[in-house]
Amino acid sequence: RGVADAVARAVVAVDATLVLYGLSGSCLVEAGEAVGLRTAAEVFADRAYETDGSLVSRDQPGAVIDNPKTLVERAVRLVQEGSVTARGGDVVALRRDTICLHGDTPGAGQLAAQLRSGLEAAGIRVLPIGIGD
Incomplete structure (x- = not known):
């Protein structure tokens, strides 16, 4: 540390x-x-998690999530429930103050637009850190 x-x-x-x-x-x-x-x-909306809450290494299959539907569903669940299903199938609780979508993910711009639309469709306001918290 x-x-x-x-x-x-x-x-x-x-x-x-x-x-x-x-x-x-x-x-x-x-x-x-x-x-x-x-x-x-x-x-992270676009990354898979291990059971301990760490990120799945990018060299592992399925580490990067680029399916828009899956990405939006994960992000909505993270915001609403504070949890994600890990690679092994366990549900992992995570503190979440901000959601990252990596800019180097193929199609990141389009994914970002779909993510925002999906969050807003679920009634989630997208705000800068420090606003509304």
Whole structure:
């Protein structure tokens, strides 16, 4: 956790009003909170999860989710229930303050538009961090 602590201290030194983003459940989020930073636990609409809440390695089949329907369903569930079905079939609870969609996923622009539409169709407002929370 040493690197996470160093990052959190560096952010505080630069600007203590910044929001520190980190993978949900990560030591970076914990380190930020320990030094009084506002943190945002990040979940991923376009990535598969392991049972322990970590991301499936990109070199594994199915690690990247590029099916728009699946991606939207996962994101809606993450927001509404705070959980995702992991690769092994277990349901994993995740703190979620922000949803990431990777820009290097093929068709990311179109996926982003579909994701936003799907979230809004489910009654979920898409807002910047700090608005409405």
